[in-house]
Amino acid sequence: MELLLAILIGLLYAAGLYMMLRRSLVKLIIGLILLGNGANLLIFLLGRITKGLPPIIPEESSVFTSAYADPVPQALILTAIVISFGLQSFAIILVKRAYKVVKTDDLDQMNSTDR
Amino acid sequence: MLIAILSGFLFSFFMVFVGKYMKGKLAFLSALIPLGLFIYFLQFAGRISNGEIISQTYAWVPSLGIDFGLTLDGLSLIFCLMITGIGFLVFAYTAAYLKGHHYLDRFYGYLGIFMAAMLGVVLSDNVISLFTFWELTSISSFFLIGFNNNEEASRKSAVLALAITGMGGLLLFAGVVILGNVVGTYSISEMLSSKEFIANSPQYTLIVALIFGAAFTKSAQFPFHFWLPGAMKAPTPVSTYLHSATMVKAGVYLLMRFTPILGSTEFWNSTLIIVGSITMLYAAIHTLFRTDLKGILAYSTISALGILVFLIGLGTEAALLAACVFILVHALYKATLFLITGIIDHETGTRDVTVLSGLRKVLFPVAIAGFLAAISNAGIPPSFGFLGKDLIYEATLHFGNSAILLTVLAIITNILLLYAGFLAGIKPFTGKLPHTFSKVHLPSFLMWTPPLILAILGILIGVFPSIIQGSLIQPAVNALGETGSAVELKLWHGFNTILALSATTIGIGLLFYFFIKPSVKIEAAIKKLEYLSPKTMIEGFGIAFGHFSKIWTTFFQNGFLRHYVSTIILFLVLVMGYTLINNTNYVLNFSSLTQLTIYEVITVIIMIGGILYTVFSKSRLAAVAAMGVVGLTISLIFVYYSAPDLAMTQFAIDTLTVILFVLVLYRLPKYLKLSNYKSRIKDGILSITFGTLITILALEVLNEPQNSEISEFYAANAYLLAKGKNVVNVILVDFRGIDTFMEITVLTIAAIGVFGLLKLRLTTKDRAIVKDKNKI
Numbered sequence: 066m067e068l069l070l071a072i073l074i075g076l077l078y079a080a081g082l083y084m085m086l087r088r089s090l091v092k093l094i095i096g097l098i099l100l101g102n103g104a105n106l107l108i109f110l111l112g113r114i115t116k117g118l119p120p121i122i123p124e125e126s127s128v129f130t131s132a133y134a135d136p137v138p139q140a141l142i143l144t145a146i147v148i149s150f151g152l153q154s155f156a157i158i159l160v161k162r163a164y165k166v167v168k169t170d171d172l173d174q175m176n177s178t179d180r
Numbered sequence: 181m182l183i184a185i186l187s188g189f190l191f192s193f194f195m196v197f198v199g200k201y202m203k204g205k206l207a208f209l210s211a212l213i214p215l216g217l218f219i220y221f222l223q224f225a226g227r228i229s230n231g232e233i234i235s236q237t238y239a240w241v242p243s244l245g246i247d248f249g250l251t252l253d254g255l256s257l258i259f260c261l262m263i264t265g266i267g268f269l270v271f272a273y274t275a276a277y278l279k280g281h282h283y284l285d286r287f288y289g290y291l292g293i294f295m296a297a298m299l300g301v302v303l304s305d306n307v308i309s310l311f312t313f314w315e316l317t318s319i320s321s322f323f324l325i326g327f328n329n330n331e332e333a334s335r336k337s338a339v340l341a342l343a344i345t346g347m348g349g350l351l352l353f354a355g356v357v358i359l360g361n362v363v364g365t366y367s368i369s370e371m372l373s374s375k376e377f378i379a380n381s382p383q384y385t386l387i388v389a390l391i392f393g394a395a396f397t398k399s400a401q402f403p404f405h406f407w408l409p410g411a412m413k414a415p416t417p418v419s420t421y422l423h424s425a426t427m428v429k430a431g432v433y434l435l436m437r438f439t440p441i442l443g444s445t446e447f448w449n450s451t452l453i454i455v456g457s458i459t460m461l462y463a464a465i466h467t468l469f470r471t472d473l474k475g476i477l478a479y480s481t482i483s484a485l486g487i488l489v490f491l492i493g494l495g496t497e498a499a500l501l502a503a504c505v506f507i508l509v510h511a512l513y514k515a516t517l518f519l520i521t522g523i524i525d526h527e528t529g530t531r532d533v534t535v536l537s538g539l540r541k542v543l544f545p546v547a548i549a550g551f552l553a554a555i556s557n558a559g560i561p562p563s564f565g566f567l568g569k570d571l572i573y574e575a576t577l578h579f580g581n582s583a584i585l586l587t588v589l590a591i592i593t594n595i596l597l598l599y600a601g602f603l604a605g606i607k608p609f610t611g612k613l614p615h616t617f618s619k620v621h622l623p624s625f626l627m628w629t630p631p632l633i634l635a636i637l638g639i640l641i642g643v644f645p646s647i648i649q650g651s652l653i654q655p656a657v658n659a660l661g662e663t664g665s666a667v668e669l670k671l672w673h674g675f676n677t678i679l680a681l682s683a684t685t686i687g688i689g690l691l692f693y694f695f696i697k698p699s700v701k702i703e704a705a706i707k708k709l710e711y712l713s714p715k716t717m718i719e720g721f722g723i724a725f726g727h728f729s730k731i732w733t734t735f736f737q738n739g740f741l742r743h744y745v746s747t748i749i750l751f752l753v754l755v756m757g758y759t760l761i762n763n764t765n766y767v768l769n770f771s772s773l774t775q776l777t778i779y780e781v782i783t784v785i786i787m788i789g790g791i792l793y794t795v796f797s798k799s800r801l802a803a804v805a806a807m808g809v810v811g812l813t814i815s816l817i818f819v820y821y822s823a824p825d826l827a828m829t830q831f832a833i834d835t836l837t838v839i840l841f842v843l844v845l846y847r848l849p850k851y852l853k854l855s856n857y858k859s860r861i862k863d864g865i866l867s868i869t870f871g872t873l874i875t876i877l878a879l880e881v882l883n884e885p886q887n888s889e890i891s892e893f894y895a896a897n898a899y900l901l902a903k904g905k906n907v908v909n910v911i912l913v914d915f916r917g918i919d920t921f922m923e924i925t926v927l928t929i930a931a932i933g934v935f936g937l938l939k940l941r942l943t944t945k946d947r948a949i950v951k952d953k954n955k956i
Contacts, residue, residue, distance in 0.1 A: 066773060067773045067879070072875055079870060079872075080867070082866070083867035085742070086745060087742070095804070098811075098837065106817070116820065120822070121824075121907065122895075122898060122907070128895075133895060134823065136894055140916065142823075146833050147927065155930045157841060158934045158937045164847070165847070173740065
């Protein structure tokens with residue numbers, strides 16, 4: 066499964082980057098989301114994956130008695146998912162707004178202030 | 181002494197507040213500060229002449245071995261007295277020269293900073309603080325040259341001077357840091373004992389070359405001399421003070437200061453002799469082709485600086501003595517000539533030497549000053565200049581094999597300098613007074629006394645050289661490491677070779693003066709050769725560099741986001757790819773991998789389908805939906821692999837994102853394929869390479885051992901310390917609670933931003949602005 070996951074992550078990165086390189090702003094956001102998903106999965110995979118052993122201490126004891134999945138990457142990813150939602154929602158609304166004002170979502174036509 | 185240095189800075193600082201009131205009649209009061217400092221330094225003369233060296237140390241950056249050390253020895257004293265003494269006269273002169281000028285306070289502020297910085301240069305014992313003050317003199321010089329900042333030529337000259345001297349400053353910094361590392365100390369007085377050690381170190385040539393670079397740029401040596409004539413765009417008091425008497429001598433000071441540490445080697449001596457003699461001849465010849473008084477004086481200053489470098493290069497005791505004396509000689513007569521030029525310019529409105537004549541009838545005291553300065557410059561007895569020139573010939577005549585060649589070089593230079601001095605000091609005052617100048621009148625005494633004082637000093641010291649012999653010159657020569665014999669300055673040496681040489685110089689010089697007339701024609705002719713000059717070449721280099729950086733910048737900062745992204749990724753791919761290819765063994769231990777189940781395979785297949793559909797779909801709605809599918813399958817993977825919290829969060833957030841997208845979908849732009857086929861292929865290749873590298877990276881990391889110390893800590897203490905059984909939750913809300921709090925803050929800010937963007941209503945005026953911007 067690790068091999069499959071690693072390929073999936075590579076695919077997510079590739080797809081995300083490809084979408085980010087498009088001229089359309091909407092595609093840029095979709096690319097950003099895909100890339101974020103890829104990064105989350107990468108962290109998850111690097112924390113080693115374990116099946117059926119969530120990091121929850123059993124009801125009757127106060128410490129782990131058996132093996133458990135690594136909680137630190139999970140905590141990191143949880144944070145990342147939530148933060149990326151903040152970014153995505155802001156970006157979506159910003160694109161909407163920008164489109165309303167400048168009537169285009171072609172990045173090449175929006176760079177006049179950059180030069 | 182620290183207070184002496186700081187007083188200049190404080191003075192400038194207070195100018196910000198009291199400057200307004202100083203602009204009126206009180207401006208001359210500012211001259212009291214340099215006068216006070218002059219008296220302060222003068223009282224050390226007694227102790228210095230007894231061979232004492234006064235030093236003070238303040239801790240500055242003790243951890244780096246950098247102390248704020250101040251040393252006052254004979255050499256420093258000469259410079260200090262020149263800086264404060266001429267400073268006093270220039271401060272007073274300025275009060276009249278720039279009377280009523282809108283920015284007079286600013287001008288005094290810059291002068292104050294300069295004076296303080298220059299004192300800092302000559303008093304610093306620590307090379308790092310010396311460098312700091314050195315840079316400050318360059319910066320204040322920049323502001324003073326560009327003082328008339330409404331003129332393009334002024335600004336250009338200021339930038340040129342800053343570029344050249346600033347570059348020299350960096351060389352100095354590099355030089356002293358290397359030197360400090362070799363010796364193990366940044367203190368000049370401590371370096372004195374390691375002369376042999378430095379000379380034998382492999383870095384010796386580099387250190388000396390860097391310090392030469394600093395000295396040659398600052399003291400306007402060939403081929404870096406050209407900033408100095410440009411610097412004459414500054415008001416005349418600045419030219420007097422910075423660009424003839426003090427700042428340009430900082431390079432000479434640096435060479436003298438390092439003579440006992442780095443000197444007396446083949447490289448040191450021959451480089452200085454060659455550069456010095458080229459500079460003194462080149463600049464002296466140039467004075468023949470100038471008609472602007474300040475231009476003539478600028479080139480003769482460069483020539484004099486060349487003589488000084490040349491003398492330091494000779495390095496014999498006689499030569500160093502001559503250098504010490506000539507610094508004073510030159511400061512006295514050249515400052516006088518500059519101040520006179522300032523008066524002439526101020527009163528007649530021209531500096532063209534071809535039209536000026538007969539001014540003695542209207543500016544009599546100025547004419548006296550000019551005459552005295554010119555004879556000191558020419559080395560006619562009984563002036564101080566005669567003494568200085570004698571010493572120079574004395575030094576060259578006793579310099580072994582090449583004595584004759586060097587003496588001839590010195591004589592030619594002196595003949596041309598005599599010509600230049602007469603042109604500036606005597607020519608404007610002799611002859612018939614043209615009608616246009618008949619209404620010229622003598623300016624305020626604040627302006628004509630300073631040159632007169634300096635000129636009279638130039639004669640007085642010539643007649644009574646014993647005034648400075650023991651008190652200034654002897655300790656200065658001692659500071660240069662020559663402690664042999666006692667210095668004896670005499671006006672009359674009897675009839676000998678040197679006297680004959682002096683007479684020859686004066687005779688030929690006078691012939692030059694009477695038979696060669698400066699003319700605009702010659703100046704125009706020589707201008708045609710300008711494209712061959714170092715100035716043109718270095719400026720050309722600057723322009724070419726500007727073009728290069730423009731091309732470079734527009735190539736990388738081209739305003740296309742995707743180009744930035746692809747450049748960054750491309751670089752990453754190259755670096756990461758290179759490392760991975762070199763260090764990867766591509767072994768995958770299949771037995772250690774987790775077993776696959778049919779559910780997982782189906783999930784992965786769905787996910788791959790989703791990703792591909794997102795990328796290649798032609799419809800926005802379909803792409804967003806497919807993206808949602810990808811998110812949900814990731815959520816499933818979290819479920820399979822023991823991450824229930826993540827699964828829930830991912831599920832919720834993914835759903836929210838899709839909903840948000842769909843809600844605003846009909847307001848979003850059309851989903852068009854904007855890029856062409858070629859760029860899609862190009863981006864595709866880059867993306868796939870990047871993705872592949874990430875895959876390899878991930879698999880490589882799996883081969884590495886894992887450090888689970890932190891996880892174990894959290895797992896063991898989740899219940900014991902935080903009373904929670906879900907470890908992930910405990911980490912988020914307890915162990916890393918503050919982080920989560922910050923995260924909530926970020927989300928809130930994002931929410932406010934979203935709300936603001938949704939509710940924003942542009943007025944018609946705003947729309948007009950946006951429209952204008954779009955047009956641009």
